[in-house]
Amino acid sequence: MEVTLILIxxxxxxxxxxxxxxVPFFLWISARVSGVRISLMQLFLMRIRKVPASVIVRALIEAHKAGLNDVTRDDLEAHYLAGGxxxxxxxxxxxxxxxxxDxxxxxxxxxxxxxxxxxQAVQMSVNPxxxxxxxxxxxxxxxxQLIAIARVTVRANIRQLVGGAGEDTVLARVGE
Known part of the structure; x- marks a missing residue:
């Protein structure tokens, strides 16, 4: 009787x-307290998909507290799995x-x-x-012989950032 009770x-x-x-239960509690709706099953499935649930939940909490309602768990998981x-x-x-x-x-x-x-691009669009x-x-x-130094002020344009010139390109063009 006592042996079976101990085994149980x-x-x-x-x-x-x-x-x-x-199942990261305490992570689920912190998400619920912060107002983020996520189920225990979703957290469990993140573990199975090898997605760190803590990263996704912290990002969801930050986005929710900042009022960004268009950021979803699926989008964040997809971005993580894409290597972002x-x-x-x-x-x-x-x-x-x-x-x-915008x-x-x-x-x-x-x-x-x-x-x-x-x-950094967002920061550079605010502060050149x-x-x-x-x-x-x-x-x-x-x-x-002429020796010159150039100072170039760069402000990031978010719309043209993909495919645009970076700092190395600006330095190379000024050097030409």
Whole structure:
């Protein structure tokens, strides 16, 4: 009788441990308290799909608290599985929203997947960046050497960021 009771207790403890390993229950509680509606089954399926539930839920909480209602769990998961940086995209969306910059989720993820830092691009569209070139040396026909330094102020245009010139390209063009 006592042996079976101990075995039942051990089995219950093992089942509870497995449950808490596969289902991030406390993450679900923090999401619910923050006002994000996500089910335990969705969190469990994220674990099966090898998507870090904590990254997605934190991003959803940040987006929800900032008033971005067009950001969904499916979109964030798809962006993560495509190799994108979910946290930077959500930070950029929140910053763009606060700065009254028209930046949609699809545009932000496209910029991120293109290899650009979308959060830095939003910051650069608010605060322009000054790029200083290295010394550019030229010699005139009469033998006079000219050394110049150029300072270029760059403001990011979110609409033209994918396929546009980066800092290295600007430096190369000024050097020409």
């Amino acid at each position: 207790l051990i089995a219950v403890v093992i089942i509870i441990c497995i449950f808490f390993y596969y 940086n979910v946290e930077k995209v959500v930070h950029a969306l929140v910053s763009a929203s606060k700065a009254n910059i 930046l949609g989720f699809k545009m932000a993820t496209a910029i991120d997947l293109a290899g650009r830092d979308v959060f 960046k000054v790029i200083e070139t290295p010394h550019v040396t030229a010699v005139a026909k009469d033998g006079i």
